[in-house]
């Protein structure tokens with residue numbers, strides 16, 4: 084990838100901090116708990132976000148181009164964050180921005196049969212993979228739509244991205260609770276009995 088393409092990609096992310104345009108945070112999807120209401124003070128994809136949702140959106144936007152293009156992350160993030168592990172940083176930001184909301188898990192999550200699907204020899208994707216992939220794709224579409232100067236479309240995609248982010252948190256929790264924890268308990272019980 085050449086320098087021109089790289090700087091164009093960065094520009095298309097529309098990232099700015101310390102922004103004070105008097106707009107509220109864009110996050111408003113019901114799965115994310117409804118309208119955030121906090122003042123927007125940072126921008127990603129040229130949309131205004133509050134500090135918490137902005138940190139998550141920025142991490143998601145950077146993760147998308149990093150995975151895609153292996154761009155120098157350090158230059159984009161600035162010196163203050165340069166020592167953080169981007170993957171872990173991203174997950175932390177996600178959990179802060181989209182805390183689990185009881186009763187809002189999508190049926191794709193709650194209806195998934197881990198026992199049946201994960202017992203085969205070949206690995207299959209589950210809800211965590213589906214929602215993570217969806218979120219990743221939405222970030223890609225948002226970068227491209229912003230690059231094409233389509234703010235209305237970016238805003239509509241953002242609502243879908245909020246839903247995907249909230250459902251990813253639901254899927255991670257569900258996987259841990261309905262699959263990992265019982266599996267671990269069963270293994271411990273059998274170890275104790277032998």
Ligand SMILES: [Zn+2]
Pocket residue numbers: 108109110119120121132133134135136137
């Ligand atoms: Zn917010």
